[in-house]
Amino acid sequence: MWWVSSIYEGFRFPREIIGHCVWLYHRFTLSLREIELMMAERGIEVTYETIRTWCTRFGPEYARRLRRHQPQAGDKWHLDEVFVNIGGVRKYLWRAVDQHGNVLDILIQSRRDGRAATRFFRKILKHQGRRPRVLVTDKLASYRVAHRRTISTTEHRHNKYLNNRCENSHQPTRQREHAMKGFRTVGSAQRFLASFSRISPHFRPPRHRMTATAHRTERATRFQVWDQVTEQTLTA
Structure with missing residues (x-):
């Protein structure tokens, strides 16, 4: 076995x-x-x-x-971030999916600046073990900073209208957050969403x-x- x-x-x-x-x-x-x-x-x-x-x-x-x-991730990655309230404090949930809608990784952070974006980029690259062919994000400047620091040779497309795939993947999380009446701590939210983001899409x-x-x-x-x-x- x-x-x-x-x-x-x-x-x-x-x-x-x-x-x-x-x-x-x-x-x-x-x-x-x-x-x-x-x-x-x-x-x-x-x-x-x-x-x-x-x-x-x-x-x-x-x-x-x-x-x-899960099959190997596609070579086109979509990244997006959305705010979540944890214990009454605003945090940011970063998410990456490939062109097929498969969730690559998630990370909850306190900020959405260049340092936070770079940390998320490095986490994805470590877990995936390779770089994408194309990176798609919205126009948040933090993504350009992280792109320059980590995968500057990868094509970067930044347009809010191209990133619906990642934005749509936030919907099940929003529904679950509402049903749970929010999250209490960052640690518990990260642990739950890491599992939820793998199990829930498997049945979708x-x-x-x-x-x-x-x-x-x-x-x-x-x-x-x-x-x-x-x-x-x-x-x-």
């Missing part, structure tokens, strides 16, 4: 229940108490605090394993660009991958 031992050792509930609760929390705008109620309707008595523990413990691991199944194939048959096939494939990363289907 591609992992040595089960991550569920020491947990009382079956992996199917744990995986299902984590999936519900990351895919839909459900609160922990709503998931607790849904489990109770099925005769499964589990508290919302236990579900919270599962999401905190297993969400990052599921996201890490999903990353192994570009349906508008697919036939009904192709969408059903793709959906089934993605559920098979999910079964593997949650150890419901063990692979040799």
